[in-house]
Amino acid sequence: MSEKKNEKITSREVDFAKWYTDVCKAADLVDYSSVKGSMIIRPYGYAIWERIVAILDQKFKETGHVNVQMPMFIPESLFNIEKEHVEGFAPEVAWVTQGGKEPLEEKMIVRPTSEVLFCEHFKKIIKSYRDLPLLYNQWCTIVRWEKETRPFLRSREILWQEGHTMHATEEEAKEETLRMLGVYQDLQENYLALPVITGKKTEKEKFAGAEASYTIEAMMWDGIALQNGTSHYFGNGFAKAFGIQFLNKNNELETPYQTSWGVTTRMIGSIIMVHGDDYGLVLPPNIAPTKVAIIPIGKVDEVVSEIVCDLKAKDITYMVDNSEKSPGFKFAEAEVKGYPIRLEVGERDLKEGIITVVRRDTLEKIKVKKEEVISTVLELLPKIQKDMFDRAKERRDQMIYEASTYEEFLDHTKKHNGFIKTRWCGKETCEDKIKEDTTYKSRCIIREVEDGKCVCCGARAKYEIYFGKQY
């Protein structure tokens, strides 16, 4: 009766990296292509992304943003306009050639991000304060020629969303930056059930060309950090470099302020690495493309149709496994796929008017009366959602360590993975030393402080900050 280990999946305890790729493949999320770092997102993996797109896109529209589609190619001269930006991205841009030779026209790159394309366009369409704020978003793929690649976590072709906005004032742009960070946090906590830490990147870690970069940091099951999204405040650096200006109400020329923000399919990697277990994927109900899996055992067609009818009426997505496989196979398959709830509808149980409801997150089996199946499902879905978040948060909180001295800091890095919450003076030399000594990088600044000492040099601390290892 008890569950058997899934043979396709390496145990999480044995080899976390192997476990991750095993789950990606076993759950039919991705396949490799013949080009390194260009992954095939299979229908089930893409269905998860479609859920994310649907939720976010609605939130973007509610906050006044409109979608556009910009070109994929950036001419060299356009890319070169903002100096810091070029220096930050140059090592990983992919160049376009024609027939393997130098192109006949100007040299071009494939967009690694689209700031310059938006700026070029914004210069043409922004004339007056009446054109602001300009709130644009695009869903697209970008290319960054990464050296080391892993499914969802780091690929060369990245499927993402990038918002680009222009504002009349600094305050308004700053507000937008934080507002979109909040939208991301809402998505991740309330839909993906990922507890996240939000804050500011250090000067060293911020986006090339930004004045300030904000980040959403999640912690994976193994205590390693994953940056799940960013929101940048640009000031008017790009706008000045591109000569974007508008006339204000007093008929004076002003330079607008800019933001950009993005999230990628990397979040799917986070869902896998935060919630998954040795049986496979575990999806939070709010993001699961299929919430309920129905496994018929024996001749139970009538009861299954009734349940399907009720689920449809309640708008709950479902699948029925009518394959010829044995029940055990179907159970295991439903677990690999991470369907939040599984209904085992079998002849044996039905003789007593019972259906077995199984929670994927806890693997708990609950016997309920046939008539109560739908109400049980309706109760369980939000409960599973909440429990998954709570468990992930509890686990993460246990792996946040505090350090006030460098000895403590080093001690933590030697003993375990996780985040280290500490204080920092703000100097890059300390950040570099920590990275040199421990491989830990600054994750994010959570607030400015007046007291305490820098964990590294002992000078007066300016910030409370998290350090961690990252994917």
Add this chain to the structure above:
RNA sequence: CGGGAAAUGGCUCAAUUUGGUAGAGCACUACAUUUGGGAUGUAGGGGUUGCAGGUUCAAAUCCUGUUUUCCCGACCA
């Protein structure tokens, strides 16, 4: 990009040391019997060994190059 390992039907691997007709399990197809934790039987289909050169009468096997994957670093959403 540095260091290491690997690449043989869809998957996991054998055959490589000592060159000599590519083989197994799983998966797949058909039929039958099965059905509460990855069913059983019978009969089938599917590879010329990542790719490109070279050595040889003969290459999965030896040599060179290259691509991809995984691990460890450096880099990044």
